[in-house]
Protein backbone atom coordinates (compact mmCIF):
# COMPACT_ATOMS: atom_id res chain seq x y z
CA UNK A 147 0.00 0.00 0.00
CA UNK A 148 2.82 2.36 0.85
CA UNK A 149 4.07 2.38 -2.71
CA UNK A 150 1.26 4.74 -3.60
CA UNK A 151 2.11 8.44 -3.71
CA UNK A 152 1.88 10.30 -0.42
CA UNK A 153 -0.91 12.90 -0.47
CA UNK A 154 -1.00 14.28 3.05
CA UNK A 155 1.70 14.20 5.69
CA UNK A 156 0.75 15.52 9.09
CA UNK A 157 3.64 16.03 11.46
CA UNK A 158 3.19 16.64 15.17
CA UNK A 159 0.14 18.81 14.65
CA UNK A 160 -1.38 20.84 17.46
CA UNK A 161 -4.44 23.03 17.28
CA UNK A 162 -6.69 25.03 19.59
CA UNK A 163 -9.57 27.47 19.03
CA UNK A 164 -9.19 29.05 22.45
CA UNK A 165 -5.79 29.23 24.16
CA UNK A 166 -5.34 26.62 26.93
CA UNK A 167 -7.99 24.37 25.41
CA UNK A 168 -6.26 22.04 22.97
CA UNK A 169 -8.50 20.43 20.36
CA UNK A 170 -5.76 18.36 18.73
CA UNK A 171 -2.39 17.48 20.23
CA UNK A 172 0.72 16.00 18.58
CA UNK A 173 -1.10 14.29 15.73
CA UNK A 174 1.10 12.56 13.19
CA UNK A 175 -0.46 10.92 10.18
CA UNK A 176 0.24 9.98 6.54
CA UNK A 177 -2.44 9.58 3.90
CA UNK A 178 -1.65 7.87 0.60
CA UNK A 179 -3.41 8.17 -2.70
CA UNK A 180 -6.39 5.88 -3.15
CA UNK A 181 -6.67 5.12 0.54
CA UNK A 182 -9.96 5.08 2.34
CA UNK A 183 -9.57 6.32 5.86
CA UNK A 184 -12.04 6.63 8.69
CA UNK A 185 -11.47 9.10 11.49
CA UNK A 186 -13.20 7.76 14.58
CA UNK A 187 -13.72 9.53 17.86
CA UNK A 188 -16.32 10.54 20.40
CA UNK A 189 -18.25 13.80 20.19
CA UNK A 190 -15.98 16.78 20.55
CA UNK A 191 -12.76 14.82 20.11
CA UNK A 192 -11.65 16.99 17.19
CA UNK A 193 -12.55 15.02 14.04
CA UNK A 194 -14.14 17.94 12.23
CA UNK A 195 -11.25 20.13 13.21
CA UNK A 196 -8.76 17.66 11.76
CA UNK A 197 -10.62 17.63 8.44
CA UNK A 198 -10.66 21.42 8.32
CA UNK A 199 -6.93 21.48 8.95
CA UNK A 200 -6.25 18.91 6.23
CA UNK A 201 -8.26 20.88 3.71
CA UNK A 202 -6.47 24.13 4.45
CA UNK A 203 -9.42 26.00 5.92
CA UNK A 204 -7.69 26.56 9.24
CA UNK A 205 -3.96 26.29 9.99
CA UNK A 206 -1.89 24.47 12.63
CA UNK A 207 -0.74 26.27 15.74
CA UNK A 208 2.25 23.91 15.91
CA UNK A 209 3.59 21.21 13.61
CA UNK A 210 2.99 21.08 9.89
CA UNK A 211 0.83 19.59 7.19
CA UNK A 212 2.16 18.74 3.74
CA UNK A 213 -0.35 18.28 0.95
CA UNK A 214 0.57 17.15 -2.58
CA UNK A 215 4.20 17.83 -1.72
CA UNK A 216 3.70 21.43 -0.56
CA UNK A 217 3.48 22.65 2.97
CA UNK A 218 -0.04 23.80 3.69
CA UNK A 219 0.18 27.28 5.16
CA UNK A 220 -1.84 30.40 4.91
CA UNK A 221 0.83 31.93 2.70
CA UNK A 222 1.10 28.96 0.36
CA UNK A 223 -2.64 29.11 -0.17
CA UNK A 224 -2.42 32.76 -1.20
CA UNK A 225 -0.67 31.62 -4.36
CA UNK A 226 -3.25 30.89 -7.09
CA UNK A 227 -0.86 28.47 -8.79
CA UNK A 228 -1.14 26.20 -5.73
CA UNK A 229 -4.58 27.21 -4.52
CA UNK A 230 -6.65 26.54 -7.59
CA UNK A 231 -5.54 22.95 -8.25
CA UNK A 232 -5.65 22.26 -4.50
CA UNK A 233 -9.28 23.34 -4.20
CA UNK A 234 -10.15 21.36 -7.30
CA UNK A 235 -8.47 18.22 -5.98
CA UNK A 236 -9.89 18.38 -2.46
CA UNK A 237 -13.65 18.20 -1.89
CA UNK A 238 -15.26 18.72 1.50
CA UNK A 239 -18.76 17.64 2.50
CA UNK A 240 -19.52 19.47 5.72
CA UNK A 241 -21.28 18.14 8.76
CA UNK A 242 -23.90 20.88 8.53
CA UNK A 243 -25.55 20.89 5.11
CA UNK A 244 -27.26 24.19 5.80
CA UNK A 245 -23.93 25.92 5.98
CA UNK A 246 -22.59 24.00 3.03
CA UNK A 247 -25.32 25.09 0.65
CA UNK A 248 -25.33 28.82 0.04
CA UNK A 249 -26.55 29.31 -3.52
CA UNK A 250 -29.97 30.37 -4.70
CA UNK A 251 -30.83 27.14 -6.49
CA UNK A 252 -29.51 23.61 -6.51
CA UNK A 253 -28.37 24.21 -10.07
CA UNK A 254 -26.18 27.13 -9.01
CA UNK A 255 -24.95 25.09 -6.09
CA UNK A 256 -23.67 22.33 -8.35
CA UNK A 257 -22.18 24.84 -10.78
CA UNK A 258 -20.29 26.84 -8.16
CA UNK A 259 -17.14 24.73 -7.79
CA UNK A 260 -16.68 23.89 -11.51
CA UNK A 261 -16.98 27.56 -12.42
CA UNK A 262 -14.53 28.57 -9.69
CA UNK A 263 -12.07 25.99 -10.97
CA UNK A 264 -12.20 27.61 -14.38
CA UNK A 265 -14.47 25.33 -16.37
CA UNK A 266 -16.37 26.96 -19.23
CA UNK A 267 -20.12 27.56 -18.86
CA UNK A 268 -20.87 24.80 -21.39
CA UNK A 269 -18.73 22.22 -19.61
CA UNK A 270 -20.22 23.30 -16.30
CA UNK A 271 -23.77 22.86 -17.56
CA UNK A 272 -22.84 19.41 -18.78
CA UNK A 273 -21.25 18.52 -15.44
CA UNK A 274 -24.22 19.76 -13.46
CA UNK A 275 -26.65 17.65 -15.43
CA UNK A 276 -24.40 14.61 -15.22
CA UNK A 277 -23.90 14.79 -11.47
CA UNK A 278 -27.59 15.46 -10.89
CA UNK A 279 -28.46 12.36 -12.86
CA UNK A 280 -25.85 10.31 -11.03
CA UNK A 281 -27.30 11.20 -7.63
CA UNK A 282 -30.92 11.22 -8.77
CA UNK A 283 -31.57 14.85 -7.90
CA UNK A 284 -32.56 16.19 -11.34
CA UNK A 285 -36.01 17.06 -10.08
CA UNK A 286 -34.48 19.33 -7.43
CA UNK A 287 -32.30 21.43 -9.74
CA UNK A 288 -34.52 24.51 -9.83
CA UNK A 289 -35.41 24.41 -6.14
CA UNK A 290 -33.72 26.57 -3.53
CA UNK A 291 -31.52 24.34 -1.32
CA UNK A 292 -33.01 25.59 1.94
CA UNK A 293 -36.43 24.15 1.15
CA UNK A 294 -35.13 20.59 0.81
CA UNK A 295 -35.41 17.84 3.40
CA UNK A 296 -32.36 16.88 5.42
CA UNK A 297 -31.56 13.86 3.27
CA UNK A 298 -32.05 15.77 0.03
CA UNK A 299 -29.73 18.47 1.33
CA UNK A 300 -27.06 15.85 2.05
CA UNK A 301 -27.32 14.51 -1.49
CA UNK A 302 -27.03 18.01 -2.91
CA UNK A 303 -24.08 18.69 -0.63
CA UNK A 304 -22.37 15.59 -1.97
CA UNK A 305 -23.24 16.47 -5.55
CA UNK A 306 -21.90 20.00 -5.30
CA UNK A 307 -18.55 18.65 -4.22
CA UNK A 308 -18.45 15.85 -6.79
CA UNK A 309 -19.24 18.18 -9.68
CA UNK A 310 -15.66 19.46 -9.66
CA UNK A 311 -14.36 15.87 -9.65
CA UNK A 312 -12.05 15.98 -6.65
CA UNK A 313 -9.33 13.36 -6.13
CA UNK A 314 -9.67 13.53 -2.39
CA UNK A 315 -13.00 13.59 -0.65
CA UNK A 316 -13.46 14.69 2.97
CA UNK A 317 -16.75 13.64 4.45
CA UNK A 318 -17.87 14.86 7.87
CA UNK A 319 -20.56 12.60 9.35
CA UNK A 320 -22.00 11.77 5.93
CA UNK A 321 -24.72 9.44 7.20
CA UNK A 322 -26.18 11.92 9.69
CA UNK A 323 -29.88 12.31 9.18
CA UNK A 324 -30.17 9.78 6.38
CA UNK A 325 -32.81 7.11 6.44
CA UNK A 326 -31.50 3.52 6.38
CA UNK A 327 -32.13 3.05 2.68
CA UNK A 328 -30.32 6.27 1.73
CA UNK A 329 -27.56 5.38 4.13
CA UNK A 330 -27.10 2.11 2.33
CA UNK A 331 -27.12 3.91 -1.00
CA UNK A 332 -24.44 6.31 0.26
CA UNK A 333 -22.21 3.48 1.39
CA UNK A 334 -22.49 1.81 -2.01
CA UNK A 335 -21.81 5.10 -3.71
CA UNK A 336 -18.68 5.69 -1.63
CA UNK A 337 -17.51 2.16 -2.42
CA UNK A 338 -17.87 2.93 -6.12
CA UNK A 339 -15.84 6.11 -5.71
CA UNK A 340 -13.20 4.10 -3.86
CA UNK A 341 -13.10 1.62 -6.74
CA UNK A 342 -12.56 4.57 -9.08
CA UNK A 343 -9.38 5.38 -7.16
CA UNK A 344 -10.54 8.38 -5.14
CA UNK A 345 -9.05 8.99 -1.75
CA UNK A 346 -11.83 9.10 0.82
CA UNK A 347 -11.46 10.40 4.34
CA UNK A 348 -14.53 10.13 6.52
CA UNK A 349 -15.02 11.46 10.03
CA UNK A 350 -17.74 9.52 11.76
CA UNK A 351 -18.95 7.83 14.89
CA UNK A 352 -21.37 5.64 12.96
CA UNK A 353 -19.42 2.43 13.48
CA UNK A 354 -21.83 0.35 11.40
CA UNK A 355 -20.66 1.88 8.12
CA UNK A 356 -16.97 2.11 8.88
CA UNK A 357 -15.86 -1.30 7.71
CA UNK A 358 -17.63 -0.82 4.39
CA UNK A 359 -16.30 2.61 3.54
CA UNK A 360 -12.77 2.40 4.92
CA UNK A 361 -9.74 0.12 4.81
CA UNK A 362 -7.91 2.01 7.48
CA UNK A 363 -9.04 3.79 10.61
CA UNK A 364 -7.53 6.25 13.03
CA UNK A 365 -9.01 6.88 16.43
CA UNK A 366 -8.95 10.26 18.16
CA UNK A 367 -8.93 10.18 21.91
CA UNK A 368 -11.05 12.32 24.17
CA UNK A 369 -7.86 14.05 25.23
CA UNK A 370 -7.35 14.91 21.58
CA UNK A 371 -4.38 12.74 20.72
CA UNK A 372 -4.25 9.84 18.27
CA UNK A 373 -5.11 6.64 20.11
CA UNK A 374 -4.68 4.21 17.24
CA UNK A 375 -3.99 3.92 13.54
CA UNK A 376 -4.38 0.65 11.63
CA UNK A 377 -6.45 -1.61 9.39
CA UNK A 378 -10.12 -1.04 9.98
CA UNK A 379 -11.00 -4.58 11.06
CA UNK A 380 -8.23 -4.65 13.60
CA UNK A 381 -9.39 -1.40 15.14
CA UNK A 382 -13.06 -2.31 15.15
CA UNK A 383 -12.37 -5.62 16.86
CA UNK A 384 -10.33 -3.94 19.59
CA UNK A 385 -13.19 -3.59 22.04
CA UNK A 386 -11.00 -2.27 24.81
CA UNK A 387 -9.72 0.57 22.62
CA UNK A 388 -13.22 1.58 21.55
CA UNK A 389 -14.31 1.54 25.17
CA UNK A 390 -11.32 3.60 26.26
CA UNK A 391 -12.06 6.39 23.80
CA UNK A 392 -15.75 6.32 24.74
CA UNK A 393 -16.94 5.35 21.30
CA UNK A 394 -18.99 2.44 22.56
CA UNK A 395 -20.69 1.66 25.81
CA UNK A 396 -19.87 -1.31 27.99
CA UNK A 397 -23.19 -2.89 27.21
CA UNK A 398 -23.47 -1.91 23.54
CA UNK A 399 -23.56 -4.89 21.24
CA UNK A 400 -21.37 -3.54 18.54
CA UNK A 401 -19.22 -6.14 16.81
CA UNK A 402 -17.38 -6.36 13.51
CA UNK A 403 -19.48 -7.63 10.66
CA UNK A 404 -22.69 -6.33 12.17
CA UNK A 405 -23.57 -4.28 9.14
CA UNK A 406 -23.05 -7.20 6.80
CA UNK A 407 -25.23 -9.49 8.85
CA UNK A 408 -28.10 -7.11 9.39
CA UNK A 409 -27.77 -4.79 6.39
CA UNK B 410 -27.51 3.39 35.29
CA UNK B 411 -29.31 4.48 38.47
CA UNK B 412 -32.10 6.92 37.90
CA UNK B 413 -32.87 9.29 40.78
CA UNK B 414 -36.05 8.36 42.59
CA UNK B 415 -38.04 11.36 41.37
CA UNK B 416 -37.41 10.29 37.81
CA UNK B 417 -38.48 6.72 38.41
CA UNK B 418 -42.08 7.52 39.18
CA UNK B 419 -44.59 9.81 37.58
CA UNK B 420 -45.02 13.17 39.25
CA UNK B 421 -48.21 13.53 41.30
CA UNK B 422 -50.46 16.36 40.17
CA UNK B 423 -49.18 19.31 42.21
CA UNK B 424 -51.81 21.69 43.58
CA UNK B 425 -50.48 24.55 41.49
CA UNK B 426 -50.11 22.79 38.19
CA UNK B 427 -52.66 20.03 38.38
CA UNK B 428 -55.44 20.21 35.90
CA UNK B 429 -58.72 20.14 37.78
CA UNK B 430 -61.38 18.08 36.16
CA UNK B 431 -64.34 20.39 36.57
CA UNK B 432 -64.22 24.05 35.66
CA UNK B 433 -61.87 25.46 33.07
CA UNK B 434 -58.94 27.65 34.04
CA UNK B 435 -58.82 31.37 33.62
CA UNK B 436 -55.04 31.98 33.80
CA UNK B 437 -54.26 29.32 31.29
CA UNK B 438 -56.49 30.79 28.70
CA UNK B 439 -54.90 34.19 29.00
CA UNK B 440 -51.30 33.11 28.71
CA UNK B 441 -52.16 30.92 25.76
CA UNK B 442 -52.43 34.08 23.74
CA UNK B 443 -49.29 35.52 25.27
CA UNK B 444 -46.33 37.17 23.79
CA UNK B 445 -44.55 34.01 22.71
CA UNK B 446 -47.61 32.58 21.10
CA UNK B 447 -48.04 35.70 19.03
CA UNK B 448 -44.41 35.89 17.99
CA UNK B 449 -44.56 32.27 16.93
CA UNK B 450 -47.64 32.92 14.87
CA UNK B 451 -45.98 35.87 13.18
CA UNK B 452 -42.97 33.82 12.26
CA UNK B 453 -45.03 31.06 10.78
CA UNK B 454 -47.09 33.65 8.92
CA UNK B 455 -43.92 35.12 7.47
CA UNK B 456 -42.79 31.70 6.31
CA UNK B 457 -46.11 30.95 4.73
CA UNK B 458 -46.22 34.28 2.96
CA UNK B 459 -42.88 33.75 1.34
CA UNK B 460 -43.71 30.18 0.42
CA UNK B 461 -46.93 31.44 -1.05
CA UNK B 462 -45.35 33.99 -3.36
CA UNK B 463 -42.68 31.57 -4.52
CA UNK B 464 -45.43 29.04 -5.14
CA UNK B 465 -47.23 31.33 -7.55
CA UNK B 466 -43.97 32.28 -9.26
CA UNK B 467 -43.19 28.63 -9.87
CA UNK B 468 -46.58 27.84 -11.42
CA UNK B 469 -46.90 27.81 -15.18
CA UNK B 470 -48.56 30.96 -16.44
CA UNK B 471 -48.39 33.78 -18.92
CA UNK B 472 -46.49 36.32 -16.83
CA UNK B 473 -44.35 33.65 -15.17
CA UNK B 474 -43.13 32.37 -18.54
CA UNK B 475 -41.68 35.69 -19.64
CA UNK B 476 -37.93 36.18 -19.40
CA UNK B 477 -37.23 38.04 -16.13
CA UNK B 478 -35.10 40.56 -17.99
CA UNK B 479 -38.05 41.42 -20.20
CA UNK B 480 -40.22 41.82 -17.13
CA UNK B 481 -37.78 44.14 -15.41
CA UNK B 482 -37.38 46.26 -18.55
CA UNK B 483 -41.16 46.35 -18.95
CA UNK B 484 -41.58 47.45 -15.34
CA UNK B 485 -39.32 50.44 -15.82
CA UNK B 486 -40.80 51.45 -19.17
CA UNK B 487 -44.35 51.25 -17.86
CA UNK B 488 -43.49 53.06 -14.63
CA UNK B 489 -42.06 55.91 -16.65
CA UNK B 490 -45.10 56.26 -18.84
CA UNK B 491 -47.58 55.81 -15.96
CA UNK B 492 -45.97 58.64 -14.10
CA UNK B 493 -46.05 60.94 -17.12
CA UNK B 494 -49.71 60.56 -18.03
CA UNK B 495 -52.40 62.64 -16.32
CA UNK B 496 -55.68 61.12 -17.45
CA UNK B 497 -57.33 58.95 -14.85
CA UNK B 498 -59.20 56.93 -17.48
CA UNK B 499 -55.92 55.92 -19.11
CA UNK B 500 -54.38 55.01 -15.77
CA UNK B 501 -57.30 52.90 -14.62
CA UNK B 502 -57.69 51.38 -18.07
CA UNK B 503 -54.11 50.21 -17.82
CA UNK B 504 -54.77 48.92 -14.31
CA UNK B 505 -57.66 46.84 -15.58
CA UNK B 506 -55.45 45.27 -18.24
CA UNK B 507 -52.80 44.54 -15.61
CA UNK B 508 -55.33 42.80 -13.36
CA UNK B 509 -56.66 40.73 -16.24
CA UNK B 510 -53.12 39.63 -17.15
CA UNK B 511 -52.45 38.83 -13.49
CA UNK B 512 -55.58 36.74 -13.08
CA UNK B 513 -54.78 34.90 -16.31
CA UNK B 514 -51.44 34.01 -14.73
CA UNK B 515 -53.10 32.43 -11.73
CA UNK B 516 -52.66 35.33 -9.30
CA UNK B 517 -55.39 36.16 -6.83
CA UNK B 518 -56.75 39.59 -7.79
CA UNK B 519 -58.17 39.98 -4.31
CA UNK B 520 -54.72 39.45 -2.81
CA UNK B 521 -53.21 42.15 -5.05
CA UNK B 522 -56.01 44.60 -4.33
CA UNK B 523 -55.68 44.03 -0.62
CA UNK B 524 -51.92 44.23 -0.60
CA UNK B 525 -51.91 47.56 -2.48
CA UNK B 526 -55.06 49.52 -1.66
CA UNK B 527 -55.07 48.94 2.06
CA UNK B 528 -51.61 50.44 2.39
CA UNK B 529 -51.02 52.99 -0.36
CA UNK B 530 -53.91 55.41 0.40
CA UNK B 531 -52.80 55.43 4.01
CA UNK B 532 -49.22 56.49 3.38
CA UNK B 533 -49.52 58.50 0.21
CA UNK B 534 -52.90 59.85 1.26
CA UNK B 535 -51.56 61.31 4.50
CA UNK B 536 -48.73 63.02 2.70
CA UNK B 537 -51.13 64.36 0.11
CA UNK B 538 -53.68 65.83 2.52
CA UNK B 539 -52.19 69.37 2.72
CA UNK B 540 -52.36 69.76 -1.06
CA UNK B 541 -56.15 69.46 -0.85
CA UNK B 542 -56.53 72.89 0.76
CA UNK B 543 -56.52 76.27 -0.88
CA UNK B 544 -54.03 77.63 1.66
CA UNK B 545 -51.38 75.30 0.27
CA UNK B 546 -52.49 75.16 -3.32
CA UNK B 547 -54.82 77.91 -4.54
CA UNK B 548 -57.80 76.82 -6.67
CA UNK B 549 -61.56 76.79 -7.06
CA UNK B 550 -63.27 76.02 -3.78
CA UNK B 551 -65.24 72.79 -3.70
CA UNK B 552 -66.16 72.73 -0.03
CA UNK B 553 -65.56 75.62 2.35
CA UNK B 554 -64.59 74.37 5.77
CA UNK B 555 -63.98 77.54 7.68
CA UNK B 556 -64.66 81.23 7.02
CA UNK B 557 -62.63 83.74 9.08
CA UNK B 558 -64.20 86.77 7.39
CA UNK B 559 -61.01 88.54 6.37
CA UNK B 560 -57.67 87.58 4.82
CA UNK B 561 -55.11 86.42 7.34
CA UNK B 562 -51.62 87.91 7.58
CA UNK B 563 -49.09 86.00 9.58
CA UNK B 564 -45.79 87.80 9.11
CA UNK B 565 -44.76 87.22 5.51
CA UNK B 566 -47.64 84.72 5.05
CA UNK B 567 -50.86 85.92 3.38
CA UNK B 568 -53.77 83.50 3.58
CA UNK B 569 -57.17 83.88 1.94
CA UNK B 570 -60.18 84.47 4.19
CA UNK B 571 -61.61 80.98 3.77
CA UNK B 572 -60.14 77.53 4.23
CA UNK B 573 -61.49 75.23 1.55
CA UNK B 574 -60.87 71.99 -0.25
CA UNK B 575 -60.26 72.76 -3.91
CA UNK B 576 -61.20 70.99 -7.12
CA UNK B 577 -57.64 71.11 -8.33
CA UNK B 578 -56.33 69.77 -5.03
CA UNK B 579 -58.75 66.87 -5.03
CA UNK B 580 -57.98 65.96 -8.64
CA UNK B 581 -54.27 66.20 -8.00
CA UNK B 582 -54.50 63.93 -4.97
CA UNK B 583 -56.60 61.34 -6.72
CA UNK B 584 -54.12 61.34 -9.60
CA UNK B 585 -51.20 60.98 -7.19
CA UNK B 586 -52.77 58.12 -5.23
CA UNK B 587 -53.77 56.37 -8.46
CA UNK B 588 -50.28 56.66 -9.87
CA UNK B 589 -48.63 55.38 -6.73
CA UNK B 590 -51.11 52.56 -6.25
CA UNK B 591 -50.91 51.39 -9.83
CA UNK B 592 -47.12 51.61 -9.86
CA UNK B 593 -46.97 49.57 -6.68
CA UNK B 594 -49.40 47.01 -8.14
CA UNK B 595 -47.13 46.68 -11.13
CA UNK B 596 -44.18 45.95 -8.87
CA UNK B 597 -46.27 43.52 -6.80
CA UNK B 598 -47.32 41.62 -9.91
CA UNK B 599 -43.71 41.45 -11.05
CA UNK B 600 -42.46 40.10 -7.74
CA UNK B 601 -45.29 37.61 -7.43
CA UNK B 602 -44.68 36.14 -10.87
CA UNK B 603 -40.90 36.11 -10.76
CA UNK B 604 -38.78 34.05 -8.44
CA UNK B 605 -36.66 36.10 -6.14
CA UNK B 606 -33.33 34.93 -7.49
CA UNK B 607 -34.43 35.31 -11.12
CA UNK B 608 -35.40 38.85 -10.34
CA UNK B 609 -32.01 39.57 -8.83
CA UNK B 610 -30.27 38.02 -11.81
CA UNK B 611 -32.34 40.15 -14.12
CA UNK B 612 -31.45 43.27 -12.16
CA UNK B 613 -27.84 42.24 -12.41
CA UNK B 614 -27.96 41.98 -16.17
CA UNK B 615 -29.08 45.62 -16.21
CA UNK B 616 -27.15 47.48 -13.59
CA UNK B 617 -26.70 45.81 -10.20
CA UNK B 618 -23.12 44.69 -9.50
CA UNK B 619 -22.57 40.94 -9.13
CA UNK B 620 -21.25 41.06 -5.57
CA UNK B 621 -24.33 42.95 -4.49
CA UNK B 622 -26.65 40.40 -6.04
CA UNK B 623 -24.77 37.50 -4.46
CA UNK B 624 -24.89 39.16 -1.07
CA UNK B 625 -28.63 39.71 -1.40
CA UNK B 626 -29.20 36.13 -2.46
CA UNK B 627 -27.29 34.83 0.52
CA UNK B 628 -29.07 37.18 2.88
CA UNK B 629 -32.41 35.93 1.71
CA UNK B 630 -31.29 32.34 1.98
CA UNK B 631 -29.94 32.69 5.52
CA UNK B 632 -32.86 34.73 6.64
CA UNK B 633 -34.81 31.61 5.93
CA UNK B 634 -32.50 29.35 7.85
CA UNK B 635 -32.53 31.72 10.80
CA UNK B 636 -36.29 32.04 10.79
CA UNK B 637 -36.51 28.28 10.91
CA UNK B 638 -34.05 28.28 13.81
CA UNK B 639 -36.19 30.82 15.65
CA UNK B 640 -39.28 28.76 15.02
CA UNK B 641 -37.58 25.70 16.45
CA UNK B 642 -36.40 27.62 19.50
CA UNK B 643 -39.89 28.91 20.18
CA UNK B 644 -41.48 25.53 19.64
CA UNK B 645 -38.95 23.96 21.99
CA UNK B 646 -39.89 26.49 24.63
CA UNK B 647 -43.57 26.06 24.00
CA UNK B 648 -43.21 22.33 24.49
CA UNK B 649 -41.80 22.96 27.97
CA UNK B 650 -44.17 25.76 28.91
CA UNK B 651 -46.93 24.82 31.30
CA UNK B 652 -48.78 28.04 30.57
CA UNK B 653 -47.87 29.98 33.68
CA UNK B 654 -45.00 32.12 32.48
CA UNK B 655 -45.48 35.83 32.92
CA UNK B 656 -45.03 38.40 30.20
CA UNK B 657 -41.82 39.45 31.88
CA UNK B 658 -40.41 35.93 31.69
CA UNK B 659 -41.48 35.66 28.11
CA UNK B 660 -39.78 38.91 27.28
CA UNK B 661 -36.61 37.68 28.94
CA UNK B 662 -36.77 34.55 26.85
CA UNK B 663 -37.09 36.57 23.66
CA UNK B 664 -34.08 38.65 24.61
CA UNK B 665 -31.93 35.65 25.39
CA UNK B 666 -33.04 33.82 22.28
CA UNK B 667 -32.08 36.83 20.23
CA UNK B 668 -28.62 36.68 21.74
CA UNK B 669 -28.50 32.98 20.94
CA UNK B 670 -29.54 33.67 17.41
CA UNK B 671 -26.83 36.25 17.05
CA UNK B 672 -24.23 33.67 18.10
CA UNK B 673 -25.74 31.14 15.74
CA UNK B 674 -25.66 33.44 12.76
CA UNK B 675 -22.09 34.40 13.52
CA UNK B 676 -21.03 30.78 13.61
CA UNK B 677 -22.99 30.04 10.48
CA UNK B 678 -21.36 32.86 8.55
CA UNK B 679 -18.00 31.33 9.43
CA UNK B 680 -19.10 27.90 8.24
CA UNK B 681 -20.47 29.28 4.99
CA UNK B 682 -17.23 31.07 4.38
CA UNK B 683 -15.31 27.83 4.90
CA UNK B 684 -17.64 26.02 2.60
CA UNK B 685 -17.12 28.65 -0.10
CA UNK B 686 -13.36 28.55 0.38
CA UNK B 687 -13.35 24.76 0.13
CA UNK B 688 -15.02 24.98 -3.22
CA UNK B 689 -12.50 27.39 -4.64
CA UNK B 690 -13.89 30.81 -3.78
CA UNK B 691 -11.16 33.42 -4.01
CA UNK B 692 -13.11 36.63 -3.74
CA UNK B 693 -14.70 36.52 -7.15
CA UNK B 694 -17.89 34.71 -8.01
CA UNK B 695 -18.39 33.32 -11.47
CA UNK B 696 -21.80 32.36 -12.71
CA UNK B 697 -23.57 31.16 -15.79
CA UNK B 698 -26.27 33.22 -17.44
CA UNK B 699 -29.15 30.81 -17.79
CA UNK B 700 -31.86 33.01 -19.28
CA UNK B 701 -32.94 32.31 -22.82
CA UNK B 702 -34.59 35.09 -24.73
CA UNK B 703 -37.30 33.53 -26.90
CA UNK B 704 -39.18 35.00 -29.80
CA UNK B 705 -42.19 35.32 -27.53
CA UNK B 706 -40.19 37.48 -25.12
CA UNK B 707 -39.18 39.81 -27.91
CA UNK B 708 -42.80 39.99 -28.97
CA UNK B 709 -43.88 40.78 -25.42
CA UNK B 710 -41.24 43.51 -25.10
CA UNK B 711 -42.52 45.00 -28.36
CA UNK B 712 -46.06 45.05 -27.00
CA UNK B 713 -44.99 46.66 -23.74
CA UNK B 714 -42.99 49.36 -25.48
CA UNK B 715 -45.85 50.00 -27.88
CA UNK B 716 -48.39 50.29 -25.04
CA UNK B 717 -46.17 52.60 -23.05
CA UNK B 718 -45.79 54.91 -26.04
CA UNK B 719 -49.48 54.70 -26.89
CA UNK B 720 -50.48 55.60 -23.35
CA UNK B 721 -48.19 58.58 -23.44
CA UNK B 722 -49.38 59.69 -26.87
CA UNK B 723 -53.04 59.23 -25.94
CA UNK B 724 -52.50 61.38 -22.90
CA UNK B 725 -51.01 64.14 -25.04
CA UNK B 726 -53.83 63.91 -27.59
CA UNK B 727 -56.54 64.10 -24.93
CA UNK B 728 -54.89 67.25 -23.61
CA UNK B 729 -55.80 68.89 -20.30
Ligand SMILES: Nc1ncnc2c1ncn2[C@@H]1O[C@H](COP(=O)(O)OP(=O)(O)OP(=O)(O)O)[C@@H](O)[C@H]1O
Pocket residue numbers: 163164169187188189190191192193194195196241351
Ligand atom coordinates in the same frame (compact mmCIF):
# COMPACT_ATOMS: atom_id res chain seq x y z
N1 LIG C 1 -15.40 27.48 16.30
C1 LIG C 1 -15.06 26.95 17.48
N2 LIG C 1 -14.71 27.74 18.49
C2 LIG C 1 -14.34 27.24 19.70
N3 LIG C 1 -14.31 25.93 19.98
C3 LIG C 1 -14.66 25.08 19.00
C4 LIG C 1 -15.06 25.53 17.70
N4 LIG C 1 -15.34 24.46 16.95
C5 LIG C 1 -15.14 23.38 17.73
N5 LIG C 1 -14.73 23.74 18.96
C6 LIG C 1 -14.39 22.82 20.07
O1 LIG C 1 -13.37 21.96 19.60
C7 LIG C 1 -13.60 20.63 20.04
C8 LIG C 1 -13.57 19.68 18.84
O2 LIG C 1 -14.62 20.01 17.97
P1 LIG C 1 -14.90 19.19 16.65
O3 LIG C 1 -16.03 19.84 15.96
O4 LIG C 1 -13.65 19.03 15.89
O5 LIG C 1 -15.35 17.80 17.25
P2 LIG C 1 -15.88 16.48 16.52
O6 LIG C 1 -14.98 15.38 16.86
O7 LIG C 1 -16.13 16.76 15.09
O8 LIG C 1 -17.27 16.25 17.28
P3 LIG C 1 -18.67 15.69 16.72
O9 LIG C 1 -18.56 14.22 16.67
O10 LIG C 1 -19.65 16.10 17.79
O11 LIG C 1 -18.94 16.34 15.41
C9 LIG C 1 -14.91 20.64 20.77
O12 LIG C 1 -14.62 20.57 22.14
C10 LIG C 1 -15.55 21.95 20.45
O13 LIG C 1 -16.22 22.45 21.57
Ligand SMILES: [Mg+2]
Pocket residue numbers: 193194195241318
Ligand atom coordinates in the same frame (compact mmCIF):
# COMPACT_ATOMS: atom_id res chain seq x y z
MG1 LIG D 1 -17.77 16.95 13.91
